[in-house]
């Protein structure tokens with residue numbers, strides 16, 4: 637069997653949605669692999685979509701593979717370093733779904749050779765009605781962009797952003813957006829129930845109204861304000877309601893999207909700091925290991941170490957106990 641060409645790191649909501657879309661588009665299950673820690677979750681995807689289920693650990697990947705990061709942003713600093721070698725080996729691409737994590741941050745984790753792309757889908761992807769924004773810097777070829785877009789196009793519409801700085805705004809608007817619309821839907825349904833409508837009726841009315849208005853806005857190709865004027869009779873019911881909505885809706889929308897943007901940036905900063913912390917920790921562990929090995933292997937000499945700080949011993953540690961050197965022992969520095 638040939639190696640899978642699309643490899644998901646993570647088997648959660650977004651991975652599932654995209655895999656479902658890829659399968660609908662006719663991509664074979666054997667062409668897709670899913671890596672995740674919990675056997676149950678990834679096996680469920682394997683059963684449902686026929687994909688290959690694998691443990692979380694990194695493995696070598698096909699030379700032209702696309703590795704899709706669909707685990708949480710805060711884990712990226714601990715997960716990605718183990719994938720670096722696999723990605724550096726081939727001309728494949730790395731596609732990140734992680735909210736807020738910048739290309740620069742990803743390149744620091746994967747090295748400069750790996751083509752890095754970012755995308756921000758949303759949950760309507762589950763039914764093929766997703767809206768995804770994508771970003772790649774100038775080093776990414778048209779072919780690599782097309783490979784990434786082909787994956788996301790399986791779950792809805794795609795739009796490329798030229799400025800990575802706008803990914804936070806796109807995340808706040810469309811990535812998180814379904815939650816805002818669903819909250820509005822819930823509030824509308826409750827308001828209908830408050831007026832005496834049966835809940836089931838209020839739900840259908842709210843759903844169909846939101847859906848119909850969104851479709852009208854899309855298909856009529858007119859500004860929402862023009863379409864809104866068509867509904868609003870002078871001194872009518874709509875005008876009365878709009879006066880109430882206008883008391884705070886626009887300001888709330890501004891504040892809500894701003895809060896999401898701010899949170900995205902804070903998460904990115906935290907991820908960056910976490911990555912730095914992990915990287916410092918690895919250096920400290922390496923230094924500590926070197927120091928311990930050094931101390932275990934003999935008395936301290938005044939020879940300068942490679943890092944300029946750690947003294948290098950010239951006599952193995954057991955010489956202190958046996959009074960002699962082990963016959964097979966060759967000290968690092970003669």
Ligand SMILES: NC(=O)C1=CN([C@@H]2O[C@H](COP(=O)(O)OP(=O)(O)OC[C@H]3O[C@@H](n4cnc5c(N)ncnc54)[C@H](OP(=O)(O)O)[C@@H]3O)[C@@H](O)[C@H]2O)C=CC1
Nearest residue numbers: 646647648649650672673674677692706707709733734735
């Ligand atoms: N939810 C949304 O609306 C959107 C989310 N995103 C982004 O998509 C990404 C995924 O989000 P979502 O699907 O909601 O998250 P979920 O929590 O549903 O899924 C996260 C997955 O990551 C897996 N995971 C944890 N540790 C590892 C590891 N070491 N190696 C491999 N996989 C691991 C988990 O495995 P296990 O199942 O075994 O625990 C889980 O399957 C995030 O980066 C998020 O920012 C982007 C757009 C929209």
Ligand SMILES: O=C(O)[C@@H]1CCC=N1
Nearest residue numbers: 735807810811812813
């Ligand atoms: O809430 C989040 O952080 C993710 C990103 C966009 C949607 N969900």
